[in-house]
Amino acid sequence: MSPRRTRVLELAVLGHLAEAPMHGYELRKRLNRELGAFHAFSYGSLYPCLKEMLRTGLIRQQHTDSARPTGRRSRIVYQLTHQGTERLNQLLADSAPAADDDECFGVHFTMFARTRSEVRLRILNGRRDRMSERLRHLHERVEHVVNQRGDPYTIELNRHHAEFVEREVVWLDELIQRERRCAGQEHPADGNIGTTVPPRQGAPPADRQP
Amino acid sequence: MSPRRTRVLELAVLGHLAEAPMHGYELRKRLNRELGAFHAFSYGSLYPCLKEMLRTGLIRQQHTDSARPTGRRSRIVYQLTHQGTERLNQLLADSAPAADDDECFGVHFTMFARTRSEVRLRILNGRRDRMSERLRHLHERVEHVVNQRGDPYTIELNRHHAEFVEREVVWLDELIQRERRCAGQEHPADGNIGTTVPPRQGAPPADRQP
DNA sequence: GTTAGCATGTAAGGAGTTACATGATTTT
DNA sequence: AAAATCATGTAACTCCTTACATGCTAAC
Numbered sequence: 001m002s003p004r005r006t007r008v009l010e011l012a013v014l015g016h017l018a019e020a021p022m023h024g025y026e027l028r029k030r031l032n033r034e035l036g037a038f039h040a041f042s043y044g045s046l047y048p049c050l051k052e053m054l055r056t057g058l059i060r061q062q063h064t065d066s067a068r069p070t071g072r073r074s075r076i077v078y079q080l081t082h083q084g085t086e087r088l089n090q091l092l093a094d095s096a097p098a099a100d101d102d103e104c105f106g107v108h109f110t111m112f113a114r115t116r117s118e119v120r121l122r123i124l125n126g127r128r129d130r131m132s133e134r135l136r137h138l139h140e141r142v143e144h145v146v147n148q149r150g151d152p153y154t155i156e157l158n159r160h161h162a163e164f165v166e167r168e169v170v171w172l173d174e175l176i177q178r179e180r181r182c183a184g185q186e187h188p189a190d191g192n193i194g195t196t197v198p199p200r201q202g203a204p205p206a207d208r209q210p
Numbered sequence: 211m212s213p214r215r216t217r218v219l220e221l222a223v224l225g226h227l228a229e230a231p232m233h234g235y236e237l238r239k240r241l242n243r244e245l246g247a248f249h250a251f252s253y254g255s256l257y258p259c260l261k262e263m264l265r266t267g268l269i270r271q272q273h274t275d276s277a278r279p280t281g282r283r284s285r286i287v288y289q290l291t292h293q294g295t296e297r298l299n300q301l302l303a304d305s306a307p308a309a310d311d312d313e314c315f316g317v318h319f320t321m322f323a324r325t326r327s328e329v330r331l332r333i334l335n336g337r338r339d340r341m342s343e344r345l346r347h348l349h350e351r352v353e354h355v356v357n358q359r360g361d362p363y364t365i366e367l368n369r370h371h372a373e374f375v376e377r378e379v380v381w382l383d384e385l386i387q388r389e390r391r392c393a394g395q396e397h398p399a400d401g402n403i404g405t406t407v408p409p410r411q412g413a414p415p416a417d418r419q420p
Numbered sequence: 421g422t423t424a425g426c427a428t429g430t431a432a433g434g435a436g437t438t439a440c441a442t443g444a445t446t447t448t
Numbered sequence: 449a450a451a452a453t454c455a456t457g458t459a460a461c462t463c464c465t466t467a468c469a470t471g472c473t474a475a476c
Binding site: 233234235236253254257258261284285286 | 426427428429430431
């Protein structure tokens with residue numbers, strides 16, 4: 001019925017569940033902490049998304065035998081299915097959306113530690129190219145406005161924006177260089193996404209109560 | 211029926227029509243040129259918005275006696291009504307949304323030349339405060355991630371973002387200082403920001419055909 | 421004679437948000 | 449007893465995009 005193929009949210013959820021099984025509330029907290037002021041998701045989008053992903057078989061509810069860990073309201077802990085893992089790899093490997101969309105890039109970036117070095121480079125390069133292109137457009141526009149009749153505030157806004165994009169390109173260049181220097185190392189952080197994630201064996205669903 | 215109270219688009223349209231009557235196509239071109247890569251509106255949002263504004267009496271169709279200027283397809287030229295002017299002033303005076311929403315701030319900013327000095331200062335100050343607050347949150351988050359377990363890429367993203375917000379605050383501070391220096395002048399548009407802007411007295415409805 | 425640009429629109433849908441409803445548990 | 453926090457969820461709405469449909473004129 002309603003697809004609810006929530007592009008970026010789906011990716012973020014898959015990425016986090018790949019790290020460890022989790023329930024919705026925890027998921028949202030982490031998402032919003034990691035993405036910072038980049039973007040904040042609400043429950044109104046997260047829960048329907050989880051439901052849809054459940055329906056399409058990307059995730060499943062964990063066998064909740066010993067339901068509530070410390071008496072709280074029973075949680076629904078989700079974990080990736082095989083299909084979910086495949087979909088995640090597929091999404092991660094596709095660098096095109098990350099280049100265009102700021103949010104999407106952010107989400108991809110927060111999962112770089114679990115992304116193959118080659119894919120990271122592809123994403124960073126794609127992003128760099130897009131940003132350069134955007135910069136070129138901006139410069140053209142500034143020039144145009146200056147030449148024409150030029151409202152000073154419009155010029156200032158575009159100039160300021162161009163400065164930001166310039167910095168973004170520099171930042172990306174630095175990151176690309178860093179990546180290149182450690183090329184070959186498939187595990188710059190610890191553990192990849194392509195294979196299963198064994199190091200997290202006995203880790204409980206992230207539940208620290210005092 | 212369908213309200214279509216398109217917040218930011220409505221403001222932008224009002225602002226541009228206050229400058230000169232215009233038809234939809236021209237409006238969109240200007241919007242997207244001035245806002246740069248900030249945001250691009252499509253016809254699919256602009257035309258319904260115009261229709262709704264027409265319905266609610268914010269704008270009206272100009273008496274299109276001598277319809278087509280050079281044989282082209284007949285245009286529908288819109289102009290502000292009295293209500294539209296009032297609504298514009300009301301929206302411009304409300305600095306709260308501009309502080310929060312990036313797009314909204316951009317639209318407000320491109321209309322600063324036609325905004326009262328006092329309101330400009332209020333908007334800039336509000337924006338500055340919000341950005342400072344955002345910065346504080348970001349620093350807290352970075353610290354938290356560093357202290358906890360710290361994924362290096364998550365830290366890097368937040369650090370990078372924080373740097374941007376820091377620059378934005380600096381930029382706003384500069385603008386505020388500049389505004390303060392020329393306080394009293396209701397129209398610092400000439401030589402305020404950078405380039406001088408020509409008088410723009412009897413500017414015709416911007417229609418240059420070769 | 422066909423592409424490109426000007427000009428106006430509509431229908432369907434995407435990707436969320438807000439506000440609300442509910443209920444348990446812990447802290448004050 | 450009240451407020452905060454944890455936890456899940458829904459309905460209605462927003463604001464915009466994409467893709468399409470139409471048609472006219474200028475330029476290649």
